[in-house]
Amino acid sequence: MNRPTAQPPIPKGKKFDAIVVGSGISGGWSAKELCEKGLNVLLLERGRMIEHVSDYHTATKAPWEFPHRNQQMPPELLAKYPVQNRTGFTITEATHHHFVNDLENPYVEEKPFDWIRGYHVGGKSLMWGRYSFRFSDLDFEANAKEGIATDWPIRYKDIAPWYDYVEKFAGIAGSRDGLPHLPDGQFQPPLPDNCLEAHLRQSVNAQFPDRKVISARAAHLTAPTAQQMALGRAKCQFRNLCMRGCPYGAYFSTQSATLPAARRTNRLTVRPHSIVNSIIYDEREGRATGVRVIDEQTHEWLEFSASIIFLNASALGSTYILMNSRSNRFPTGMDESGQLGRNLMDHHFHVGATADYDRDLDKYYYGRHPAGLYIPRFRNLGTDRQPFRRGYGFEVYTNRENWEHAYREEGFGADFKTKATQFGSWKVTLDAFGECLPYEDNRVYLTSEQTDKWGQPVLKMDVHYRENETLMRRDAQEQAVLMLEKAGFSNISGFDSQAHPGLSIHEMGTARMGTSPNNSVFNRFNQHHLVKNVFCTDGACMTSSPCQNPSLTYMALSARAADYAVKALKRGDIPR
Template structure:
């Protein structure tokens, strides 16, 4: 019997919309609990290993040495090309901008990075994996920006452990109040200049610690990882091309095979969700409407419970477009906050410089993570000049022959210099929190639609003065840290890139205790529609400074556990 379906009259126990990090986890958890589950994916099927067509390709094997043809960029990838992972070896994993239009309010910008295929952005993410702390879940309540999170760290701790064990997170135990420890595989090792900088920074700053980045890579697989068909990380730095070793966590390498193995999963690919089908009598969602990605025909699927895992903007677009007599402004939007409080991380500052010495030191392979300085502004302080805080990431590396492209030189002496590694360079780069603000929102455009007949999103989002002051602090503090470490020729920067490129967009269908100011409760369940759950980033009340993906996972498995109990008790 085929895994993939098109038309079917079956009523499933659960429909999961989206196949990325959250959708993969929702499907795995439902299937392993014995529930017949249908996963909806708007894009094509990507098979593990087989469809990683850019993997193992050397630059000289590619027509433009991994660059993408300018005409192709102009026609299809004007927005997507801004992503760090975009190249000729990965472009097939990115959305086509021409077919995926959206609008931004005049005077604002937002770069919406999309990956519409089975596995979604789990094939392209940067794999940094950090727990949130109570400092993060308390922040809104303390300073009054945004609503109070309905959960705290204790509500997620065991669920973090659940997903970490299965996914495989490499890291080190640090006992930091602002960054709880995870269930770890062995950490990757810092190089000698990084160890040197770490010692200097921690000696000079009592409130700062420099640690190895925590990442979803199998540094040393355990038995259950090997049973998933996964192997250890080879430090190739080809992660975004797809990893046939399954060394980093993705839907294809981890959650999808687990779900398929149960025999309870079906997948409907090339199915663009138009809207949810709401039953006025039962006040429940009974299914979804989809438009076929290829022939534009419409079909419907039905289930007892629906999990939206289509990404922050994707899930909210579906909700806004699901209108009925009860919900004229979008499904579950009695509060009027659906679409509001859009946030993304702020990467607009940092410092770099050179480290003298260590000429006899180099490194093997291309480590899949860098170093990380956790947020040291995690307690409120009015003298700081801004609310919330930022983390710093970076690494030490030796310049190679590529940096000689812009160097002066000529003849034999210049050619000989190409044979040798250059100076050691070290950088710290900010990842700052963005405040939840009502005016940062997405809405449906009044007239423009996409090729599937769905109203385009209109995005109105920009950083506030608070985020700009925060980035100024990050530039200054990172420079101070490099200076005490003996780094030379320090250059600091504050840039002005628009939101979106962190690819950490959250908010727009937030949780809350009060249905009058939130869309979801503390279990990601819609206040107004009891069999509807939203577990991707749209459910967030704030951004914290940590990468959000690990928290996406933990929220999703917790929500599935709750939904299953509610289904069995016949409350939904």
């Protein structure tokens, strides 16, 4: 039996300059930036410590080193992950320890919602898909132009220099493609095409003037800089075992990049096993003074104090904390706009087409590169007008079957063995990721219908897709089939899995940015409209959900907000 581990002792009454809640992609960035700008920072993580390299216990294991060859999970272990296993690929012997125990961390589904989580230092930065795209003014202006929800309080020019800044540090492989609706960035060389990808790129680009197949922009080092190597990071090895943790530091994660950068300032204190329950609000001063914490292992209640609080606990995690932060001023949670908990969005996906590629059967590829091609949004651009609003982009996955194709073959003897040692078919999948509009009644609540292991109320999800998403999905499937037909593929099959919200793991909204405290929770600098020393830069702050993967934007918003917060602290606009 594992005994509770004593956490780093923090002297009673000690006040930090800043507390960062959550250590994932945005939390790691917030901690790094605040530390490097001279603040003493307490980084709180509700789960266990995972140290870079030494705690990636399955990163270099071969299939035969797992009890079940990494092919199946024991039923008694799988029973702990009824929600996490809905993804269909994450819960294996090699990866299950990076996902939450659903039995200890329940929630209530008014309508189906797949809440995929990782509670440990590094959060989902250890398991994310690593696709890293900028938003453009097409995205930031859409709500205002269409009269939907509320306007973003920022435009591309406000965040562009911060995109530059975080891309240079994180390391993004990609190509400069000159698309105004998908701005170019500070890229390292793109991941190379295999022969199938080269064919698809050339064919679609030649036959469809309104769209362009490009290299996926992914947070993988292909030409590490001196700054990145000084942190111990190295070039991507094309193992594509990323979800186990990368011992080479080749993809961007908290462990490989922002945490070591913050630690070398000697201003960072990390406390794992620290479940932040709520923000402490001082009625007389009109400001937050700290946070209430439950020790995950001992169940002890603690309080920590700071001048600034950054919420980076994930979209729904940060919103939970704000909802639970009740006071006389905020009897229903830290908000007066009525928007807290509303406008929950997630990309709708798992719709598109698959096909076989019958050429180049004498070719294979070297390694397993971790990202392929991308087809950026081409709907509702320029003169194109569709019966739905916004648009979608396609992630393109390709592979060639190895000996595993013989699982489906009948036969025996020498001929069968020979056939089984040959490579199988080339396969391609076009999988659309579409924008979900911000619907005010797509929302979450706090409920005591159930409680978690620590006696806390849980979130109740009331979220579903609407007609706009349905029309978009229909078009995405039709266009995927059409592109594969025009490109000369065979055995083409459209698909639509009708995935529920949450499964894309791109939760956005529920504590959005906006132009005033009447329409939003946070302002243009991710600062709480009414509690000026509270900031939020994770998915909760999103005002809409552009079809591009959002993590790069969280990084840029975190760096920008930290810069603003430190300057405000030094000016005295935020009292210490």
